[in-house]
Amino acid sequence: MFKTLDDIGSGKRVLVRLDLNSPVEDGIVKDNRRFVRHARTVRELLEAGHRVVVMAHQGRPGRDSFIPLDQHADLLAEYVEHPIAFVDDVYGDPAVDAIRSLDAGEILMLENVRMCDDELPEKPPEAHADSEFVRTLADEFDCYVDDAYSVAHRSHASIVGFPLVLPAYAGRVMAAEYEANSSIANRAFDGPVTMVLGGAKATDVIDVMSALDDEIDHYLLGGIVGELFLRAAGYDVGFDVGDGELYDHQWANNEDRIRELLAERGDRINLPVDLAYEGATGERAERPVDGVSKTQPLLDVGSDTVERYAALVEDSAAVFVKGALGVFEDERFSHGTVGLLETIATTDCFSVIGGGDTSRAIELYGLDEDYFSHVSIAGGAYVRALTGQSLPGVEVLERGRAE
């Protein structure tokens, strides 16, 4: 296990890695729960009288979302309820001068760490620890805090380099995400374990299913993934219609694995028994899968499916969610996703809701996060944790030099 904020003490020079990577629309950073969550870690560090320097990233070089972090500093400041200075430099003289001028209880955010050439190459921790970026910054700090669980699947300099050269601690987000998301592997549950799997990324979902077996008692499928499984089961769905491009390429990439999973675990894989679509006057309409011959997009699981899935959830000791059961962003097709989330919220099972898009349904439909054991802010890292893979960022914290 790793050390946490409880082990740091007070009055230190702390370099903290957050994941504030966010959707960007027309150059504007969209507020999201990553700011709220990380603000708690930052506030705690400030209250302990540390000098706090935040390191984070946004986008990747070459993408529209690859922008500076000045907006992130302002947004985070609102949640921390404390001004956050920003310097448009990562480890050059302007950054080092700004770091040295901080007083106890003050906070500074560095520029997008992916603007630094040393950051992005996937290298082992030892190589990153020896980079100019890591060596220069490490000299300015007493310790490193990693709160960026959702980037822990990347072996990047700001994630794996510092724990080899500074005492390293897990922030509150890192610790909470690790504990909840690894619980299939690390916990015994006193009753059935259920996975609700949907959304648009079939390969992610199939990876999760392939990596797990006896640990899961019920798979409840929906969304595009559910339709692909229905196609494998012989139904006339799971392909693109009109100018859609969501199904056929995913089918081509995953057909064999889907057929294999159905053949080996068909008794535990639950598929939709009815599906919803847009009716002639724009209303929600539903049809049993037997009667469907796909001529238009199918946008949600139907009411009988929700009822069957809800009964299995009610009987479960633990429920893990990855991916939405329908296009929940449109209220007419939110019934599957939101209905299941409401059922999970009203039972006392251990529950983890993951996937950047899916977890947005919680706030969109006014559900209280506290009804769930954990709502993850991670996407790729969540999937890797569910599949039992270790994350480089977590591994290096565990073997870091925290004393």
Ligand SMILES: Nc1ncnc2c1ncn2[C@@H]1O[C@H](COP(=O)(O)OP(=O)(O)O)[C@@H](O)[C@H]1O
């Ligand atoms: N039947 C469907 N047709 C089109 N899109 C769907 C369908 N079902 C779910 N989706 C979309 O899947 C998205 C979530 O999928 P995904 O990106 O895989 O999840 P996450 O980011 O939560 O892991 C949602 O935005 C939802 O609109």
Ligand SMILES: O=C(OP(=O)(O)O)[C@H](O)COP(=O)(O)O
């Ligand atoms: O948002 C992130 O990952 P996610 O989209 O899997 O949740 C992380 O910031 C990692 O970003 P990256 O996928 O550009 O390395």
